Amino acid sequence: MTMANMIFRTTRKANSSLLAFLLCAAPLGFAQSGPSAGGPSNPQSAPQEPPNQAPQLAPQSVPQDTREASASEATGVLLARLAQAAANLEYRGLVTFEHVGSMETLEVVHGIRNGEQVERIRYLTGSPREKVSRTGGDECRLSGSVFPSSGLLSAAGLQNVQSNYAFLIRGEERVADRETIVLEARPRDMHRFGMVISVDKETGLPLKSMLIAPAGRVLERFQFVELDLKPVTDDELKPHSPLAQPDTGSDAASCANVESRWRLGWAPSGFKPVAVQALKDGQMLVFSDGLSAFTVFVQQLPEMNYTGQAVRGATVAYMDHIDVNGARYTVTVVGEIPDNTAQLVAKAITEAN
Amino acid sequence: MSHGSHQQRLNESLSALMDGEANELEIQRLLKESDASGASDGELGHRWSRYQLAASVMRGEKVAPVDMGLAASISAAIADEPSLEPGQQASANDAGNDQARSRWWRPLSRGAVAATVAFAAILGVQQMQAPQVQGDLVAEVEAPQPQPVTTNSQPGRFLTPTLNTRAVSTAPQLVPEKRVGPAPQVQVVPTPELMRHLNRVMVEHSEQAARIGSQGMVPHARATYGERPSE
Numbered sequence: 001m002t003m004a005n006m007i008f009r010t011t012r013k014a015n016s017s018l019l020a021f022l023l024c025a026a027p028l029g030f031a032q033s034g035p036s037a038g039g040p041s042n043p044q045s046a047p048q049e050p051p052n053q054a055p056q057l058a059p060q061s062v063p064q065d066t067r068e069a070s071a072s073e074a075t076g077v078l079l080a081r082l083a084q085a086a087a088n089l090e091y092r093g094l095v096t097f098e099h100v101g102s103m104e105t106l107e108v109v110h111g112i113r114n115g116e117q118v119e120r121i122r123y124l125t126g127s128p129r130e131k132v133s134r135t136g137g138d139e140c141r142l143s144g145s146v147f148p149s150s151g152l153l154s155a156a157g158l159q160n161v162q163s164n165y166a167f168l169i170r171g172e173e174r175v176a177d178r179e180t181i182v183l184e185a186r187p188r189d190m191h192r193f194g195m196v197i198s199v200d201k202e203t204g205l206p207l208k209s210m211l212i213a214p215a216g217r218v219l220e221r222f223q224f225v226e227l228d229l230k231p232v233t234d235d236e237l238k239p240h241s242p243l244a245q246p247d248t249g250s251d252a253a254s255c256a257n258v259e260s261r262w263r264l265g266w267a268p269s270g271f272k273p274v275a276v277q278a279l280k281d282g283q284m285l286v287f288s289d290g291l292s293a294f295t296v297f298v299q300q301l302p303e304m305n306y307t308g309q310a311v312r313g314a315t316v317a318y319m320d321h322i323d324v325n326g327a328r329y330t331v332t333v334v335g336e337i338p339d340n341t342a343q344l345v346a347k348a349i350t351e352a353n
Numbered sequence: 354m355s356h357g358s359h360q361q362r363l364n365e366s367l368s369a370l371m372d373g374e375a376n377e378l379e380i381q382r383l384l385k386e387s388d389a390s391g392a393s394d395g396e397l398g399h400r401w402s403r404y405q406l407a408a409s410v411m412r413g414e415k416v417a418p419v420d421m422g423l424a425a426s427i428s429a430a431i432a433d434e435p436s437l438e439p440g441q442q443a444s445a446n447d448a449g450n451d452q453a454r455s456r457w458w459r460p461l462s463r464g465a466v467a468a469t470v471a472f473a474a475i476l477g478v479q480q481m482q483a484p485q486v487q488g489d490l491v492a493e494v495e496a497p498q499p500q501p502v503t504t505n506s507q508p509g510r511f512l513t514p515t516l517n518t519r520a521v522s523t524a525p526q527l528v529p530e531k532r533v534g535p536a537p538q539v540q541v542v543p544t545p546e547l548m549r550h551l552n553r554v555m556v557e558h559s560e561q562a563a564r565i566g567s568q569g570m571v572p573h574a575r576a577t578y579g580e581r582p583s584e
Contacts (some may be wrong), residue, residue: 011396071388082569083567086569086570095574097574097578104578106574106577108570108573108574109568119563119570119573121570121573121574121577123577123578125459129399129577129578130527130577131521131573131576131577133560133563133573133576135563161567165505195568205569206569206570209569220571221569222569222571222574243527251446274565275561275564276559284561286558286561286562286565286567288361288562288567289385290567291567291568293558293561293565294558295554295557295558295561295562297554297557301546301550303546304546304547304550306527306543306547308527308528309527309528310525310526310527310528310551311526311528312524312525312526312551312555312578312579313575313578314575315555315558315559315575317525317554317555319551330550332550332551332554334555334557334558335562336562338546339528349355
């Protein structure tokens with residue numbers, strides 16, 4: 001290998017190369033004390049399956065394709081249960097929420113009131129933040145949307161999801177003192193992130209979910225520490241701090257009969273428009289592939305000339321602008337999608353005819 | 354002749370190690386070679402440090418010249434160190450004892466070398482993941498995105514970033530455009546309007562994602578994550 005080639009490859013993966021190196025080097029140094037299962041005793045398989053694999057994922061010896069085939073039915077059921085659980089269960093719990101290098105803890109309460117999901121989330125670390133939100137009203141949904149209520153509930157939605165992700169059962173693990181099945185959603189192209197979800201065996205509730213970038217980098221991890229499935233009282237759904245933000249939607253005007261003024265000349269395959277909302281200064285278009293979502297904002301914002309990207313946690317925002325009939329519109333693409341994809345989407349927005 | 358091809362193989366192994374792609378055989382080979390030639394003053398050691406230096410420069414990191422002499426003098430100091438339990442059995446059958454001792458020490462010292470390397474790697478990773486704070490702005494030290502991996506070739510393990518205990522700003526962070534090489538990066542000072550806009554669109558997006566409902570409570574957590582928009 002030439003020097004130039006080496007350098008190029010190195011810079012591309014600088015972040016992961018040292019870690020990967022560590023994973024390779026560690027078992028060697030401690031060969032005597034290391035675990036023997038699939039370990040350094042077998043040099044052929046060692047680089048593929050180092051013994052210090054993430055502990056929550058039990059090493060699987062079953063070949064890949066058989067796993068995928070046998071899992072497809074099971075995952076279908078699992079996905080449906082996942083969607084059902086969120087819509088029908090009441091619970092409260094403590095959660096850790098991590099992204100690139102930082103961790104916060106939060107309290108979550110989830111209740112069902114008049115068919116709506118009411119969610120109260122309060123951060124227990126950092127600056128005090130709390131929010132009560134209601135979801136389940138379908139008022140802003142596009143008619144004939146691919147994802148009528150929840151993407152995973154309908155057969156069509158499920159099929160769409162499975163054409164964008166390969167689902168694998170990765171084993172079992174215990175989360176918040178409960179047994180779960182670990183489900184991995186592996187993206188079939190580079191325009192979306194993968195997810196690993198630990199689904200509670202008893203209720204179907206997702207007790208842990210990780211957002212995975214290429215090369216297995218974990219961008220975000222949401223994990224229950226404690227879960228209580230007793231019915232939730234009205235008091236528990238009321239904000240506990242005076243700072244609590246009201247349920248927003250404040251910006252969104254009435255969303256009845258909103259016609260999108262804009263359309264995407266290109267969208268990553270599988271992403272379909274699921275909602276359009278009018279904002280006081282523009283429009284907001286929501287796209288989803290059934291699991292991931294991104295939102296395109298087209299607004300008239302004077303003196304907003306930034307072009308480029310911003311990140312917070314796993315969420316990326318790419319800003320750009322377009323000029324239509326002499327007026328300048330700010331385009332912002334926001335989502336948990338790769339930054340390159342966000343940029344491509346932002347460049348692809350045009351006025352609908 | 355055979356020496357040349359051996360050297361070439363070593364170099365290939367070394368560059369694979371740089372990329373984290375070295376297999377166990379290659380690592381064995383490198384450790385053996387570095388053992389034989391003395392890790393610090395051998396050709397291999399110099400090459401490794403040059404590679405690291407070059408990679409650092411490519412990443413645009415600040416680099417300090419590496420003093421290979423330091424490692425050499427540490428090695429020398431260790432070599433001069435009297436071995437443990439001196440004098441006790443020194444008088445009786447020296448030769449056999451010495452031999453036994455050195456046989457006993459050798460694997461241990463080799464393990465120590467590996468442990469040192471692993472420790473250095475941990476330090477390196479932590480340094481790379483700690484963002485540099487410049488006022489309110491955090492420049493991402495992250496390397497350019499790895500090439501997309503096709504569907505089924507993703508690794509079976511996940512690399513969880515090391516946690517850092519420092520309080521992190523919850524404001525959105527601007528990411529300078531990615532450039533190849535150490536070109537100076539233009540820092541954009543975000544205006545309050547820009548920050549407000551970014552915060553608002555991120556919250557709105559998360560609320561929309563919550564309505565889609567396929568990610569459970571996570572979008573709610575994201576929506577609440579940002580600081581309250583200052584009115």
